[in-house]
Amino acid sequence: GQKSDETAGSAASPAGSAEDVSEGKLPKEIRIGYQVSPNGELMAKALGLAEKKFPGVKISWLKFDSGRDVNTAIASGSIDFGLVGTPPGASGIAQGLPYQIYYIHDVIGESEALVVQQKSGIQSLQDLKGKTIATTFGSTSHFSLLSALKQENIDPSTIKIIDMQAPDLPAAWQRGDIDGAYTWQPVQSKLLAAGGKVIVTSKEVAEKGALTGEFGVVRSDFIADYPDVVKQYIEVLDEGTKYYRDHPKEASEALSKELGLTPEETLKAMNEITVLDASQQTDAKYMGTPEQPGAFGSLLKATADFLVEQKSIKSAPDVDVFQKAIRSDLYTK
Amino acid sequence: MAVKDDIRSAARRPAKESGVYFAVSACSVIAVLLLWWTASRNPWVNPLFLPSPADVWSAFADIAREGYKGSTMLAHIGASLRRIFTALLLVFVTAVPLGILCGRNRLIRAVFDPFIEFYRPLPPLAYYSLLVLWFGIQDTSKVILLFLSGFAPMFIAAVYSARRIPADRINGARSLGANGFRLYAFVIFPSCLPDLLTGLRTAVGVTYATLVAAEMVAAVSGIGWMVLDASKYLRSDIIYAAIIIMGIIAILIDSAIRLLIRKVSPWIES
Amino acid sequence: MAVKDDIRSAARRPAKESGVYFAVSACSVIAVLLLWWTASRNPWVNPLFLPSPADVWSAFADIAREGYKGSTMLAHIGASLRRIFTALLLVFVTAVPLGILCGRNRLIRAVFDPFIEFYRPLPPLAYYSLLVLWFGIQDTSKVILLFLSGFAPMFIAAVYSARRIPADRINGARSLGANGFRLYAFVIFPSCLPDLLTGLRTAVGVTYATLVAAEMVAAVSGIGWMVLDASKYLRSDIIYAAIIIMGIIAILIDSAIRLLIRKVSPWIES
Amino acid sequence: MCAPIEAASAAGLAEPVRPALSAPPSRAADTAGIRLTDISLTYRQGSSPVQVLQGINLALEPDEFACVLGPSGCGKSSLMNIMAGYLKPTGGSVRINGSLHTKPNPQVGVVFQHANLFPWLSIAGNVAFGLRMAGVPRKERKRRAAEYLALVGLEHAAELLPHQLSGGMKQRAALARTLAAEPSIVLMDEPFSALDALTRESMQLHLRSIWQRTRKCIFFITHDVDEALLLGRRILVMQPGPGRIVQNFANPLFREQSGASFDELRAGKEFAALRRQLIALIAGDNTAK
Amino acid sequence: MCAPIEAASAAGLAEPVRPALSAPPSRAADTAGIRLTDISLTYRQGSSPVQVLQGINLALEPDEFACVLGPSGCGKSSLMNIMAGYLKPTGGSVRINGSLHTKPNPQVGVVFQHANLFPWLSIAGNVAFGLRMAGVPRKERKRRAAEYLALVGLEHAAELLPHQLSGGMKQRAALARTLAAEPSIVLMDEPFSALDALTRESMQLHLRSIWQRTRKCIFFITHDVDEALLLGRRILVMQPGPGRIVQNFANPLFREQSGASFDELRAGKEFAALRRQLIALIAGDNTAK
Ligand SMILES: Nc1ncnc2c1ncn2[C@@H]1O[C@H](COP(=O)(O)OP(=O)(O)OP(=O)(O)O)[C@@H](O)[C@H]1O
Ligand SMILES: Nc1ncnc2c1ncn2[C@@H]1O[C@H](COP(=O)(O)OP(=O)(O)OP(=O)(O)O)[C@@H](O)[C@H]1O
């Protein structure tokens, strides 16, 4: 199902609808779909930076639990900005969802990991055979888990991999229903505290070639109508990221409420991911420039191919479809 | 030879006896509460699994006083009820006329029947993601989900009630000069009304049962969302409190409709 | 003066006419399919929102041939049906005796009534996380969720059916020497059976409607999980295919129960 | 007027089945009253059609009180449904006061076996229903409803709901409702058969006195031979296979001014003889036993 | 045996209300048949108790056929329910064949207004039900059920389900079912009142001939004075407020060998007179009008 962004976008009901594109025009409302992930966007939300940047514009923050819901919301035209992980993002672009990538928020490091029960006796990925491992299907963790298995040449069908939402994990863990879980913060910390042990982290998986991260997408119609607003929002995120890096202590306190963790735990979680500021976006490792596309496009292509292999999506388009969705041009002055 | 006309007394329920049964019910509720209390004091019961009644009460008091995540308790309840009642209103104004028409005319019924029969048993969650795709994440898709869940029972009640109007009643009305729209307005609709209200009870039940599902995607308000959010953080005390609130609201709504039924159709024993 | 005994012919339905209505229904289904087909060919309709019938068919064929994520289609259907039927079996063996007892004895009813009335309207998703806490993520909690959703309608049908047995029938049976257990086994239970089966129909419906919710947590099989999983990747074609499969299964189950009702109680017009 | 058939006065009534009259009674003007011409009716039962009525000819005067007897299933109700306009006959025509009658119409009132009142309307509201449909203003409606309630002796029950009434009261209210629409013809399908014996007798008295006052044309179906003999000025007997009118005679027991009470009528020798013969006829013996 | 009260033979029947008999009839052995002593019954209606029966004394011989008349609500059904053991009297006792009777019991058979058959059992199965409860082996059961089906003329319908039968057939099956349990007493509460007039008459004939053959003690409640006069060997009249037996007399029209047909009975002068008086009595006039 290939579709150009234009045709797909017009089917969605546009909210900040298009008249003619004029410089500096502002929408009435900006709807931001965020996820609770300790990065610059959450920081910006906690500090109210967007509200400051766009006085007179209504800023609606809508919380999402998964990239799947963000995809659905953008497809239905319900939000303008969204944050997705690489697998749902790749699948969204592959399926022609009407959005484009304007920002890479973070690269996942140790914040996602395979945690197993100490008493289960699992020492390595090879010991997983016949065990029950939970993860959230379609998420970055799911992708990393399957990638890790592939890297070690383990047949996933020898393991009982079950689909659970992260918040449901601690209870199943306590009851001993699962031997392990590949998941993110804050749940990961809870599992570790309850007798867990890390087997492999997304950082290690990424080093072997299966990088995961979270990036921002913007509805195609919206960026067509308000390219300046997107640029200004990038500034907001940059500001948030800078504060996040420069004032980790204050940042952890501000974020701890959203995350539902203590400031100390928050700080730990913050250290486990790599957040990117605006200047890093055009790095060859990430977006690259319009002339010299970075590695992110091929990463998404590889992720999409993997999803095809998993039979989650029907087909993956060529890499230039992904490249086209990456709006590195926003960063060229 | 005079036959005495007996004007039957409408109510003949023994009022005293029902008091006994009420007492028994009250006792059994108290017994279960006591059991709960004892069990939750037992050290080997994980408070995560079974918070004590005191915990639940304090969670409730907390929510009532300070609200839950940005809205007061009444606002949460109000958000849910607004969604439910909007959906029910839509259900009533669409399912009732369509159902009555289908009940009176087999051809029209034959047109709509296959779709109703097909979608009726579908789990609402199965098509919820399609609704969100089509109607967005705002209240629209939530209300439509609730509407769809309530439509089928209301429609079926309307069809059934229109079908079971005795032929004699319709014929009698026609012989008294009623026909066309006036037959529907003055005879068929009032004949159906008690059944329609009973159908409404069912529809409310089904809609209510779908509430939590409807508040699953992108909500930040509503009592259903509260349960889901609390369960994300394993706040059993809040889950219990919210469940109890939900149960009480449901019983209140149901009693209200029952009262309405009794008021509207005093000749029906319910 | 001989009065002719008329042995009424059991079936007097005009068979021909129903053919006409069937044809009308078929036409309206075909019309909607055509509309779907035309709409989905329209360039401005996003296939994500409305995949073409051909896409849905090929998704269906694909699943039928190669299965979905590790299990064959039949295995998915089987997993769901196994959960549903286990739950319904449990419902039948518990709700029916308890309901009949409560129907015959107001004291017993007074003991159980408040709990049933309270939990009946609760959305199953509201307490699902508690069930998962208590019973784990395996099939147990799924079956219990389905059981709880089906229990209330079955129980209520049993109470109602036991209450509405005509007093004369019970009295007559007692005068013929039936009492105690034999009264229940030979008179009360068979009297209730048609209503119980109708209640079973409702219970199946409610249970089925809860299926997707039940397969939300920690499942990797089941037709409900398939819908959820497909909606994660916005695979509308699979969602449609799975919904159609679900609808057909539901209609088949319902028809089977209706057939059973007609078989068991030929004297009831349904 | 159709002369009482010879047999009716003695025991020979049921002997030769007389064909139904094919010429209208002489006294009735061609236009007034009911006139059925060659009515036939065929039901489709499953795949095979069943002839329920055949060649029914009947003319009733505008002030007739005709009681219809016949075994169950002989088509009495079907015939009445045709006269009321609920059912289209397969053949033949119905004329009411000269004009063709095809749809239900306030000209032709109907009273059913079950009172069939609208349970959501008060008794007064029920009685006024036909007037409301006819667009009579509220005040006038009220006045006339009260009048008809008085006629059936239900003044005191005007504000009650139907479910608060006994069976006999309900049936009287139904009668008032039908009469209030001022039909020229009243069709009644076993109106008293759901009542107990005592109430029934009192209703019969009521009906007779109402007829004496209003002089409507009444077509009264009953299973009860006594009832037919006590009430009818004319008696019709139907037989099935296919349903047709096999007897149509003036009731010799009928007294215009009802000098005789029902008990006196019952006690007469003629009553017993007629009763026996009618029962035999209905039971299907064409020869009296 | 209780002599027919003087008034019964002529017009004076209803004049002085005779108190119910307080001594048992002389011919009945103290032990056989039914004996009610000082039965009273109070219902709680809402908060206030309502006395429905008071001081009922009655003795019926083992081969009695007693018809009970009385206005609606006078307590006929309540009395029967007490005799059947369905209802505990507030005071007094019921003795059946000498022993105290408190619970329903195959000794006392009951036939209801609606045939009340078990719809899931075949007619034969229904008739054999009592025998099955008594533990009679299957083969014997079958034989005896067939016997009783023959008694009511339903041999050909044995394998049908109740819903396939007409009203009259159902009621006969119900009678067979009750008789098959071989009770010594049969209580019947308006068993024919839901039937149409013709079926009803045929059922009355059936019942009379069955009684003549089996000679059970029958307690037969009816609303229909004709029915009581045609069937009863003894006639009881009840009146309400509180319910009591105000007349208890041997039916002067009763003929042991039923030489006279119902029609002959009906035609007699005595019949009309008795009928009129009973109706007046039931309608609440203690003096004949
Ligand atoms: N809707 C129908 N479809 C097919 N046959 C019908 C229908 N209604 C009535 N009949 C048949 O037509 C015949 C006449 O029925 P009808 O009700 O007119 O008889 P009836 O004389 O009123 O009987 P009863 O005295 O029992 O009321 C019966 O054999 C009946 O089975
Ligand atoms: N369960 C009950 N509770 C309270 N009052 C009752 C109950 N059953 C009957 N009654 C009252 O007892 C009185 C006698 O009722 P019963 O049914 O015995 O009369 P009946 O003579 O059989 O009347 P019918 O001829 O209408 O059958 C009536 O006034 C009735 O209202």
Ligand SMILES: [Mg+2]
């Ligand atoms: Mg009829």
Ligand SMILES: [Mg+2]
């Ligand atoms: Mg009674």
